[in-house]
Amino acid sequence: MTVPALEVEGLRHSYGGERHALEDIGFRVMPGAFTCLLGPNGAGKSTLFALATGLLQPNSGRVRIHGHDVAQAPGDALARLGVVFQQPTLDLDLTVVQNLRYFAALHGIGRREADRRIETELTRLSLFERRGEKVRALNGGHRRRVEIARALLHRPSLLLLDEPTVGLDIPARRTLIRHVHALCAENGIAVLWATHLIDEIDPATDHVVVLHRGRVRASGPVAAVNAETGCATVAESFDRLTAARPVTDVGANAEAAA
Template identity: 60%
Template structure:
């Protein structure tokens, strides 16, 4: 129910935010996003939000449209239809203000393997206009937080896969964003490394109040307390708290709920993205 609907129904609307106010309060606001590659529709009227200081899981199989959505949020792709806002800043109209609040870890690794851990961080800091002294201080801070202080001088190629991912998260946090996007951040990692990455990211939410959008195709990376968005063949099939999504789908757990949702979508002729 919108504020207008509540007013017409005779309800007190003072505590009900308007659609615009709700978007401004959100860490990330996705509204009516559609995107096509030629005749192939990758995203179809996608809309959801990520609250500040929250962990939102974007669950979808490979090809669901998760990476396309991330490319739109980060402005690697131009928006064809719809709106995206970061803490009230429209990324099409105010990209500088919006992207300064955003940190991203993409699925493909983007570290320079021949530079040291610290050199990778200093290079990233320079791109954000952070002075060298401040950049070194922030580098020490984020490396201590992720447990890589002892590898500061190591070349990145000498790190394990899990350590590289932790370094990418540290790099994404160097300019102190308020929203962090992670696209399949645990791909290729062993069970312990995956658990370590998830624990670290959830700690960022709890201790630093960062809003997180975590894209994954793995059910065991989703916690019962998370907000959940189910994306399938470019469409949002369900969103809300995990328990609510499971109950509404008539499932006993995330796995069965996802199978019921995507099975119904397939029977209704969903389009491959």
Template identity: 60%
Template sequence: MSFDSPPALSVAELSYAYGRKVALDRVSFAVAPGECTILLGPNGAGKTTLFSLITRLYASRQGRILIAGHDIGKASRRALAQLGVVFQQPTLDLDLTVLQNLRYHASLHGLSRRRADTRIREELERQGMYERRKEKVRQLNGGHRRRVEIARALLHEPRLLLLDEPTVGLDVPSRKAIVEYVHRLCEESGIAVLWATHLIDEIFETDRLVVLHKGTVRGKGPIPEVLNTAGAETVGDAFHMLTREAA
């Protein structure tokens, strides 16, 4: 990785409101290539709004979002071409095979059939799913469906991967496998990850944190830095202290 590389994601002074209700208030942070950043926040913190702005489902006139150096407001196509997303709600077509789902998504990104099949094989083999490529998604359990969604998000080789609570509803072995896979992916491929979760046990010591509460960033940075900010000894305690209501 070059030290001159821009952040995979840069969010600067980002604000957004639904009428008079402020959802985000001057949110700023960055995610570097090869870095896994965990976005923590209770319900109503603004995580969904933030992801909606990064994916361009919403547009904000206040603040800037850059993906791999491209301003999402001024160069949306270039910015979004560097983005892969796994939403909390499943989005695969259950009646298509794994291969059909992935080929369809690859075509949306303009990949040729030959290139698409090469990338599909690479991503499915990484997760031990290539032998199941001809099965209908309906036949897969929740953990294997998530693996397919992650593979789909990586087909076009994005610089940034957004994960919106991807392990919700999965059993412990499936959660563990996905958490370990994503962290290994960061280390080996250099992709940047922004992972929204409320499960403390999904956090690795090497991760960075962004703690969001009521639309503002209450703590961010490497885990030791966030612990120091909160005056806490564990991530769980830090999260509680940074998001608790004043008496």
């Protein structure tokens, strides 16, 4: 049996107070799958990312990365995980290559090997010529690409991207989505791509997990979710699942298994 790249089980988290940011959510992302975590603002996507990276501790439930529990064995879990947070996390005063070397060092990659991998990733993302520039000099799209190159340096098998296209223009968004799809197809990396933009989903190939008000409303391949909601498109399914009026949970906590 294939071990899921990401397995979320009974996850619950509250920032204090009555309302839970996440309420008993569960889903899986299988190796090589491109899964969109779809939810409106405030759905709990960033909280889920903070829990998956060990930055927050859940009230209950667990997150496993390739079978390693993030809370119990954070070293093993995080070594397999690449993350691009919604907030930019590059050091603006350092150059592209200095930022990447720093990250490589955090994963125990020596200078020579780090430089080799940096060249590979920057070339793949068409940024090699700009390696010596300070990040401050790059536009938003290029900064995002540097963050993706950084997230790939330690050869993760799972890539989490939290609203990576925020602030990018349409061509830059398209380029980024194409790059990450290519990574998925060519390298077999599992991707969880958090977004609230329906047009970032490729209905033919992608899986979706629809998150709304801290609960998983549906999950699975796009066609399966559409079939369950009785809608023709993922946009209609999304509207139905996240409508203000009460809707029947469709496939809640179902698995987005490939």
